[in-house]
Amino acid sequence: MSDFWILLTGSLVAACCGIVGVFLVLRKIAMIGDAISHSVMPGIVIAFLISGTRDSLVMMFAALLFGLLTTFLIGLFQRSGIQSDASIGVVFTALFAIGVILVSLFARQVHLDQDAILYGEIAFVHWNLWEVGGVSMGPKAVWLLGVTLIVIAAVIGLFYKQFKLCAFDPALAAAIGIPVALFHYMLMGLVSMATVSSFESVGAILVVGMLIIPASTAYLLTDRLGMMISLSIAVGVASTFAGYGASIILDASIAGCIVCAAGLLFVAAFLLSPSHGLISRRLRQRKLAAETTANGARAV
């Protein structure tokens, strides 16, 4: 049974991160996903301290707040003339450091250890069950991720055209009256939710891999946005299954193996993709060069 719950949890992480990751990659703000995944940590610790539990809605809300705060601060510094990558670096490391201090100060009260925060503990998801009147409803992580996935799918589904236009041509979006800033913060809110729900399972560092790697792999495999989202989820789910299998054989970290599998799938797409892959591009260039030479010879 534990296999089932681990695979389901991993797949839900892949779906949540895969959808929002596509928009991060297309808007070339992948590193903002990295920043958010780290800087929600103080929010989570503060929520632990207030609510005393590690899976409450309070936690989600606090993480959302810190995610938006991160986005806002990065934007504020950028507009004031600080370089974009520098402002991302400043904001997320400073907030993450506050989180580290809080964990070390209050570790005993919140039953948190830094390893779990950084690397996750997907192997234990089926021990932390949600019980209603003594009846087990399954792991809490699965419920949290399930709700997050529904919210993400609903918001992106409802405002698909706005998210798409804001990613492709924000100037036109603004010109026709789409509130570009609102949709930016909405996306960042979704990223924060995906991050904090995935956090317990794969940890603060590896969740970035689930946000960026499957989306980047999908980018290499298709020319349509809808298909890119589907493929991003599929790559994430495939990585979960392959990674979990590998972790059993190697007796190694599950989350580590999952993200590693995603990395391998990316490399495979990078080399072998029929449209964007390195090999097919080389072959096309060689063919083109041969044709040009042949035509040149004929012309002479």
Add this chain to the structure above:
Amino acid sequence: MSISNAIPGASAAATQGASPLAINGLSVAYQKKPVLRGVTFEVNEGELIGVIGPNGAGKSTMIKAALGLIPAIGGEVLVYGKSLKSQRRLIGYVPQRESVDWDFPTNALDVVLMGTYGRLGWYRRPGAKEKAFALDCLSKVGMADFADRQISQLSGGQQQRVFLARALVQDAKLYFMDEPFAGVDAATEKAIITLLQELKRQGKTVIVVHHDLATVKQYFDSVLLLNVELQAFGPTETTFTQEQLQHTYGGRLSFLDPGSLAVSGAGGGGGRP
């Protein structure tokens, strides 16, 4: 065929009599440095207007500020006598081609359909009617055969024509085009001119940021000479003179002899680097 007839009601809200675009005292500054100072003018309906000026004169900035895309530090913009916000549906916009990422996973038809998003409101998605109209507009710019083509596989000129088709789909009354002629091939240039003439015939007003001085007299009814401040604005014949150009471009126009201003002279000035 009239574009306005394709989707009824889109242009009905225009106020009779008022100028399509009246700008009063528009100023923009980046980090304290003014890039546009106190620009005031009012355009006539149904004209093609060229916005001319040296690099850094604030031509694109003026368009973006007029559209509310960048904050102005002062000034007022009226579209058909009303504030910009209530009149967005009457405005079509063609940004600079380099302003978007052409590797975005989408095809030509899809980009054109984005022009319908404004009137679809918050929740509706483009349907069969919008798709048919978008295809119609693609064929108007000679791109019907490329509807399914991934946009990165189009040439620069073809990409520009996709942008123009998208503006047509917006079915606006007042168009802003930011350097549509920059770096396009001869076929595209011809397609754009035909399109501008067609829009003019339908009584639409088009404001075009333009770089090629040699073609100004051919293409535009009025010119607006800009160099941070408005230098001159009026009918091309009386405004686009050697004297005014020297004034606008300062010493930078020295390579341009009066002869090349006549009609379609060679090259022109102020080309992109």
